Amino acid sequence: MRIALLGGTGDIGEGLALRFGRDTDHEVLVGSRDPESARDAVAGYEETLEAHGAEATVKGFVNEMVTDRADVAVLAVPPYHVGDTIESVADALDENTILVTPAVAMKRDDGGMQFHPPSAGSTTELVAQRAPDGVPVVGAYHNLPAARLADLEADIDYDTPVVGTDRDAVRTVVDLTNEIEGLRALEAGPLSNAAAIESLTALTITLTMYNDARDLGVKWQE
Numbered sequence: 001m002r003i004a005l006l007g008g009t010g011d012i013g014e015g016l017a018l019r020f021g022r023d024t025d026h027e028v029l030v031g032s033r034d035p036e037s038a039r040d041a042v043a044g045y046e047e048t049l050e051a052h053g054a055e056a057t058v059k060g061f062v063n064e065m066v067t068d069r070a071d072v073a074v075l076a077v078p079p080y081h082v083g084d085t086i087e088s089v090a091d092a093l094d095e096n097t098i099l100v101t102p103a104v105a106m107k108r109d110d111g112g113m114q115f116h117p118p119s120a121g122s123t124t125e126l127v128a129q130r131a132p133d134g135v136p137v138v139g140a141y142h143n144l145p146a147a148r149l150a151d152l153e154a155d156i157d158y159d160t161p162v163v164g165t166d167r168d169a170v171r172t173v174v175d176l177t178n179e180i181e182g183l184r185a186l187e188a189g190p191l192s193n194a195a196a197i198e199s200l201t202a203l204t205i206t207l208t209m210y211n212d213a214r215d216l217g218v219k220w221q222e
């Protein structure tokens with residue numbers, strides 16, 4: 001499978017590129033608005049992967065090009081830029097590319113980090129509104145700490161709820177995510193459940209602030 005990371009030069013993009021690169025046989029395509037940034041990021045990721053004994057296929061191009069070749073395209077850009085980014089790659093999206101969004105809109109106040117959703121209810125639902133007709137949209141990875149993913153020395157043990165209206169697309173993302181060691185993807189129902197998941201990210205950051213903790217994530221136990 002080909003996994004494109006749009007804005008894959010950033011924090012969550014790096015974490016996902018390294019974990020998919022090390023733990024799976026899928027082709028990882030790192031996207032950027034600038035081809036040189038994509039190539040630079042790939043050079044760094046390859047160096048890290050090689051240092052960890054992984055023979056991964058990672059390539060870097062502009063966002064449009066990685067989307068065009070993708071089975072799964074992760075919108076790893078800031079929440080306020082999901083709309084422009086979708087517009088910039090719209091011609092490359094169709095019903096055969098699953099568009100995955102990890103984006104969470106938040107703002108900081110005196111009490112901590114607060115969930116600050118768009119009028120759609122969540123950034124995930126905003127992405128679904130802005131995606132071209134027929135493109136399956138899935139929300140995932142909202143609560144994962146990027147820095148911990150990017151540290152391949154570190155073990156991880158996190159859950160990530162996955163939402164979407166297209167059940168096949170949800171299952172594809174769940175199965176793909178479960179290939180990463182230490183991640184458990186959980187089906188979480190339709191896109192309308194995304195706000196509850198996104199709000200957990202703000203709470204997690206607030207918990208980090210008050211408890212001198214780092215790399216907190218979510219894990220549901222039986």
Ligand SMILES: NC(=O)c1ccc[n+]([C@@H]2O[C@H](COP(=O)([O-])OP(=O)(O)OC[C@H]3O[C@@H](n4cnc5c(N)ncnc54)[C@H](OP(=O)(O)O)[C@@H]3O)[C@@H](O)[C@H]2O)c1
Pocket residue numbers: 006007008009010011012013031032033034037038075076077078079081084085102103104105141142143144145146147
């Ligand atoms: N960081 C985390 O721990 C974490 C965890 C879970 C979910 N998320 C979500 O994942 C998304 C990315 O987070 P991040 O921390 O990785 O962000 P980031 O590092 O700040 O940015 C990611 C990439 O987005 C691109 N970008 C920046 N401004 C843009 C714009 N105006 N238009 C289009 N692309 C732009 C940049 O790539 P180029 O300059 O190369 O184009 C940048 O490298 C966010 O929506 C966030 O809510 C983050």
